[in-house]
Amino acid sequence: MVDEREILPNTAIKSATLEGEAEAAYVERLYRILRGARLNLYYPDSRKLQTHVRCMSPQVHRGLYDGIAINLDSGLPTYREWTRVQTDVSIADEQLHKLGARRELERKARRSDEPIHQKLLKKHQYYSDIRGKELSPLGNMDVALRRVEHEKNTAYFHVVLDKLDASGLFVRYSIDLAQTSGAWNKQVVRLDEETAEHTEEFQSLIYKFTSLDSEFTFAKLAGLGGLSVERVAKGTVGPIYLAREQAPAALSHLFDGDDAFVAMFALDMVANDIAEDRDNDPLDVAMTEKMSPEAKQTFHTARERLGVRTFRDRKFVVPRRMVPAVREFCEAQGTKNIVYGV
Incomplete structure (x- = not known):
């Protein structure tokens, strides 16, 4: 777990990487901030921003990604994090088709201790959760x-x-x-x-x-x-x-x-x-x-x-x-x- 006040080396921006509980807490706090700001039409679409942030939550990606990188100057996720979610939403349908039926993935995950079956099930759950989401344009x-x-x-x-x-x-x-x-x-x-x-x-x-x-x-x-x-x-x-x-x-x-x-x-x-x-x-x-x-x-x-x-x-x-x-x-x-x- 990396404390949010620790700055990891980064040549492009001053950033920090949050993992575990710190990652989940940051995403939830950012979501509440955006919701609580009550932004009007002169600002970027608040609902799309909130949805974008929600998709970064470890509760959504289920540990498929290692933490979240924060731009310490803006306090927002780095450009890489926003684009990662955009890419995943755009390929969600394709990935779900490749993964096949969820019921079969669940059956294999129950029967086998092989990590690959657990990961494939998590992928199916992740892409199912984010498919079709309207995100904030970059x-x-x-x-x-x-x-x-x-x-x-x-x-x-x-x-x-x-x-x-x-x-x-x-x-x-x-x-x-x-x-x-x-x-x-x-x-x-x-x-x-x-x-x-x-x-x-x-x-x-x-x-x-x-x-x-x-x-x-x-x-x-x-x-x-x-x-x-x-x-x-x-x-x-x-x-x-x-x-x-x-x-x-x-x-x-x-x-x-x-x-x-x-x-x-x-x-x-x-x-x-x-x-x-x-x-x-x-x-x-x-x-x-x-x-x-x-x-x-x-x-x-x-x-x-x-x-x-x-x-x-x-x-x-x-x-x-x-x-x-x-x-x-x-x-x-x-x-x-x-x-x-x-």
Whole structure:
């Protein structure tokens, strides 16, 4: 059994491997955190994330895998763990067909002490449990047509990008924009009657922004000819700090025991229907402060032209006993945040 505070050698990321009881406890805690966060549509699909995490449980895989690797910077499972489950779900039907009837596997497992028969039965049980499960996409973009104004040669779209970021965090970008036909020779969306499909160039463009915030994305999109941007929102799942040593200095004093944790879910948005700028994030710094002078000028020009404002927020999930302390911390920073206890 490997304690979750022990860091195993890993050249790519700072990670830890949990086994046995620690593995089961981590998966159950992560599931409860995701369920308790009550995420809205600006975040990655919470139910799919919960299902994905459940499939990592040793109660589900029955010891077929040796532990679970955790990205200590994000507090979430490593990319390898998410993709493992995706692969297993995709091949579940094929594997069940190869394994044959469960009743026959059970009969052989009862009659023989050979480990292979026990393993084959566990495989059948595992693939039966996960087959057909809807999991969280690790990289997917959808474009929906909202309306078309033919007299203006303009189409309005809603774009949603879900992605497991290189930082180990899950993010969702929600973008409302309008495209004027013919104004940009490389259109971001192809419109065919009532269907819409994003171009590869647009997908590549948005993917580059996933480690940045909504203001930076807005500034970049606003600089493209033929586009009018109404809203850019970014919802982030994580990081989840599992120990005092992993948490930033501003939060480390909140940890009051070995089972303490702080899970965070940030939301930042730039839109033309926000009444006034509001920063309700006790931790983050606006990305505009890190922009180049040219990008900052593009952003502010577009803000004035379109009348957009910025909103930032962050919700927390912590053990119930820590709720008062986290609320006091937020109040001391001048913010009022949602803090859920689990």
